Amino acid sequence: xxxxxxxxxxxxxxGAMRSVRDSLDLLGGKWKLxxxxxxxGGPQRFKQLQREVAGITAKMLxxxxxxxxxxxxISRHVQADAAPVAVTYTxxxxxxTLFPVIEALHAWGQQHRAHIMHAGEAVAA
Amino acid sequence: xxxxxxxxxxxxxxGAMRSVRDSLDLLGGKWKLxxxxxxxGGPQRFKQLQREVAGITAKMLxxxxxxxxxxxxISRHVQADAAPVAVTYTxxxxxxTLFPVIEALHAWGQQHRAHIMHAGEAVAA
DNA sequence: GATAGCGGTTTCCCAAAGGATACCGGTATG
DNA sequence: CATACCGGTATCCTTTGGGAAACCGCTATC
Numbered sequence: 110x111x112x113x114x115x116x117x118x119x120x121x122x123x124g125a126m127r128s129v130r131d132s133l134d135l136l137g138g139k140w141k142l143x144x145x146x147x148x149x150g151g152p153q154r155f156k157q158l159q160r161e162v163a164g165i166t167a168k169m170l171x172x173x174x175x176x177x178x179x180x181x182x183i184s185r186h187v188q189a190d191a192a193p194v195a196v197t198y199t200x201x202x203x204x205x206t207l208f209p210v211i212e213a214l215h216a217w218g219q220q221h222r223a224h225i226m227h228a229g230e231a232v233a234a
Numbered sequence: 235x236x237x238x239x240x241x242x243x244x245x246x247x248x249g250a251m252r253s254v255r256d257s258l259d260l261l262g263g264k265w266k267l268x269x270x271x272x273x274x275g276g277p278q279r280f281k282q283l284q285r286e287v288a289g290i291t292a293k294m295l296x297x298x299x300x301x302x303x304x305x306x307x308i309s310r311h312v313q314a315d316a317a318p319v320a321v322t323y324t325x326x327x328x329x330x331t332l333f334p335v336i337e338a339l340h341a342w343g344q345q346h347r348a349h350i351m352h353a354g355e356a357v358a359a
Numbered sequence: 360g361a362t363a364g365c366g367g368t369t370t371c372c373c374a375a376a377g378g379a380t381a382c383c384g385g386t387a388t389g
Numbered sequence: 390c391a392t393a394c395c396g397g398t399a400t401c402c403t404t405t406g407g408g409a410a411a412c413c414g415c416t417a418t419c
Contacts, residue, residue, distance in 0.1 A: 128339075128340050128342075129268075129343055130343070133262070137258070138406075139406080142254055143251050155365075155366050155367075156365065163248060166408060166409075167367060167368085168367085168407085169406090170367090171368075172407095192417080193364075193366085195365080209338050210339060210342045212338075213334050213339075214254045214335060215254050217334070264377075279396085280396050280397075281396075292397060293378080317385085317386060317387080318395050318396085319395075319396075321396060362418085362419080364415100364417080364418100366414100369410100369411085371410090372407100375405085381400085382400100383399095386394085386395085387392100388391100388392080389392075
């Protein structure tokens with residue numbers, strides 16, 4: 110259940126690391142998580158999403174969405190019936206299993222920001 | 235406490251993303267987490283650690299250790315008394331606050347691996 | 360007919376990440 | 390004297406990540 114709390118001994122820790130690195134490979138980079146969070150509020154169309162993920166270029170968004178779809182985290186729907194061909198991206202159920210991970214990163218990042226500020230105060234004071 | 239479960243609305247999600255990206259900036263890259271896990275079992279000396287983190291070069295290990303130390307996640311101790319100058323690296327208390335994050339990444343990565351295998355089975359069967 | 364939006368792709372380019380190798384001064388060991 | 394271990398550093402190189410801008414066909418709108 111937990112990664113070894115003590116005595117890594119090469120083999121044990123190497124094993125635990127594999128899965129950690131797997132996660133990081135899928136979620137690493139600048140845009141994967143922002144996109145997932147951007148979709149967490151409901152389906153979005155390409156340009157909508159690009160506006161929401163502030164700063165991302167069309168090229169990056171396109172590429173990252175492909176990656177995420179390949180890994181089953183999101184799904185792409187094309188409505189050819191509509192006149193200018195609407196495309197919507199939806200966070201898949203499997204993508205939602207990432208929420209605890211995002212939560213953990215979010216919580217730590219927030220606490221870390223507070224930690225930094227606190228250290229800064231002592232200096233600034 | 236939790237990142238917005240619905241209706242991101244730009245501002246909300248942008249705020250939540252900042253801390254997530256902060257975490258990723260500190261922990262991202264190929265080696266940071268492996269090193270932390272490597273130290274989770276107790277203090278290690280440089281070469282010991284390099285052997286444990288399988289595959290890392292001295293240059294990378296040295297650089298990453300500096301980064302981690304600057305961020306207060308680990309601490310470096312030099313024992314000049316010993317003849318060939320021993321250096322030990324220890325996971326700081328603050329570094330241990332990362333355990334929940336690592337746990338989350340570990341758990342998801344492990345589940346993901348199972349997920350992939352499962353999908354593979356259907357094909358392989 | 361011009362302009363704007365959609366959903367992208369293509370090309371070019373730069374900076375950062377990271378690997379390989381050699382080397383450093385020190386000691387101990389054969 | 391040669392070799393190996395320690396804790397690194399310096400140099401060079403390739404790979405990757407990612408940004409900028411132009412462009413695509415199509416539609417709707419002024």
